[in-house]
Amino acid sequence: MSGLFGIVSKNSCATDLFYGTDYHSHLGTRRAGLSTIDNGVMHLNIHNIQNSYFRTKFSDDLHEMAGNMGIGVISDTDPQPIVVNSHLGRFAVCTVSKINNMAELEEKCLSQRQQFTELSMGGTNPTELIALLITQGRDFADGIRNVYRSIKGSVSFLVLTEHGIIAARDFLGRTPLVIGRRGTDYAVASENHSYINLGYQTIRYISAGEAVMITPNGIEQLVEPSNKMQICSFLWIYYGYPVTQYEGISAEEVRYKLGSAMGKHDDVDADFVSGIPDSGVGMALGYAIGKGIPYKRGIMKYTPTWSRSFMPVNQESRSLVAKMKLIPCSSILKGKEAVFCDDSIVRGTQLRDQVKMLYEAGAKKVHIRISCPPLIHGCTYLNFSASKTDMELIARRCIEELEGGQIRNLEAYRDHTSKQYATMVEKIRQHVGVDTLKFNSLEDVCDAIGLPKEQVCTHCFDGSSYDVGTLAENQLKMDL
Ligand code: SF4
Structure with missing residues (x-):
């Protein structure tokens, strides 16, 4: 599965990012990563969590995670977030995804003279592929539509940019994303129990196929929702932490x-x-x-x-x-x-x-x-x-x-x-x-x-x- 978390604040985001990401630990066992942005400089930390808890692995990194905005991931698959420098600017991306046409998309990208740098469990890192598909767009909204059109399977993702965090929910909403607010600070998460103890309150569920830009000044819709939803019923049956709410x-x-x-x-x-x-x-x-x-x-x-x-x-x-x-x-x-x-x-x-x-x-x-x-x-x-x-x-x-x-x-x-x-x-x-x-x-x-x-x-x-x-x-x- 995997779980995503992000913070947009007017103050340091490190502590909220650390605990909010940690609260997704039930969703993955392989890797975890955090990325923050501080005056245009990206910070990135990724650790293997197969034999240790997220908190144990990341507590020493906290002082390095400078900045007011950051994203985190507990990943059941590949190492992430991936940091990219592109015509869209510098950005970091983390995903919850299952891409069934990886080989086809990989071949298409390579034939267009694009390249992959990260390896994940012997193959191409799916998060790097998503980053590449985003950069094929004229702007972020166009890149996100390109992701939705291209992949067979599902993907929800967070993109950390210099201006804010873009939260994009899977085209059919199979995996969820929800936004919480505490004063002028925003949290975005796979599961809303992750920010309750940090003082955030749920203000809106991101719809299937919708993408929003969250900045310290508010939330702006980048991509309109799709007209169908197919949220995973297994979230309620098994995956979800009991206090979590999906679609309320x-x-x-x-x-x-x-x-x-x-x-x-x-x-x-x-x-x-x-x-x-x-x-x-x-x-x-x-x-x-x-x-x-x-x-x-x-x-x-x-x-x-x-x-x-x-x-x-x-x-x-x-x-x-x-x-x-x-x-x-x-x-x-x-x-x-x-x-x-x-x-x-x-x-x-x-x-x-x-x-x-x-x-x-x-x-x-x-x-x-x-x-x-x-x-x-x-x-x-x-x-x-x-x-x-x-x-x-x-x-x-x-x-x-x-x-x-x-x-x-x-x-x-x-x-x-x-x-x-x-x-x-x-x-x-x-x-x-x-x-x-x-x-x-x-x-x-x-x-x-x-x-x-x-x-x-x-x-x-x-x-x-x-x-x-x-x-x-x-x-x-x-x-x-
Ligand atoms: S309901 Fe079953 S098939 Fe559908 S997304 Fe969830 S686990 Fe997968």
Whole structure:
């Protein structure tokens, strides 16, 4: 995923930038970077955060981050921000992106005698590509439209210029950006919880496809919003820090509603409900009220050293971390029938290990309840590290098994009222090794979020999708 943060102030921005960026640490595990501008001079610091916290790595750099404006990023992919000197002036850019046509765009740029300097995990750095696409425009607005027209996938980005920060949200708004104000200071962020303790209050959500210039004198629109939105539903289900709001809708509230909807219609007998930390907790609290049974902590996270919610990219280390950071509470579980709520099932291997731990700790029966439908399609719009390919998904593998080694009849497996759906869920249940298993429906997810379905991306559940490049090309044609 990755998270962005920026500050525009009349005073030094370093402290706010440091804490605001740090509050996005749950969105990435690889790299972090800060850039400030001070009288036309750009300062840049990038560190690897794979084995250390953002604060530990950046606290010694704070005194170098001079200036009243700055941008920061917690990146799950490439080193960033990238600093560029171009006909548009000197600027720094950081991105949350997934570019599916990297090779095609790279080739096009090279054939136009442009070059790339940064390497990222053995290839071209996607943020450098975005910087290059911006510089192909007559001005920043034109460059941003060029980014929207060119990329297939998604990208939201911040551009630090001498005059202010440009905040551009993905053409279909898959990833969010929000602006907060404290007196004459502005913060712009992926998640609005990041500036609450710094004293900023949310004044506006940037719309899908919109780009604004934020200066110490106010906010000016550079690019008008697009006429469609497809914000990622998984932000509310899993990615988002619970107190965050997207489009004014709280992640914690949505998780609570998903639990309550499940609890109201669940006919299982259980002594209590628990949440698998952290993202299953909100759902479990809602389930307890919906079902009318107590909430208890049957499994707990060892928070002193395992406080980050994301996992290492490597599957082996991910399984080990998942196992080590959760501890079952045998005094609560012994001889009891328990419901456990979780956000989703991706490969199913971690949940299988966790369920085994619960039985070993003495649980008589374990019932798993999942806040969203089975994941049938891999995400092609975000760097959702846990589901790189369709065939890694447990639901897909079960469908393949049920269909004699082929992937077919997906429409039927997506329909939660069908016989095929029931047999797929039963297969997943056997794989996880649990007494009973239930998923919320897509309707439950859309009801809990409260936005019309066509404004929310649900591709990983139902395969629906838009070709952003073509949509952007059509809508932005007049601006060419
Ligand atoms: S495919 Fe799933 S994870 Fe990816 S943007 Fe859409 S809803 Fe989010």
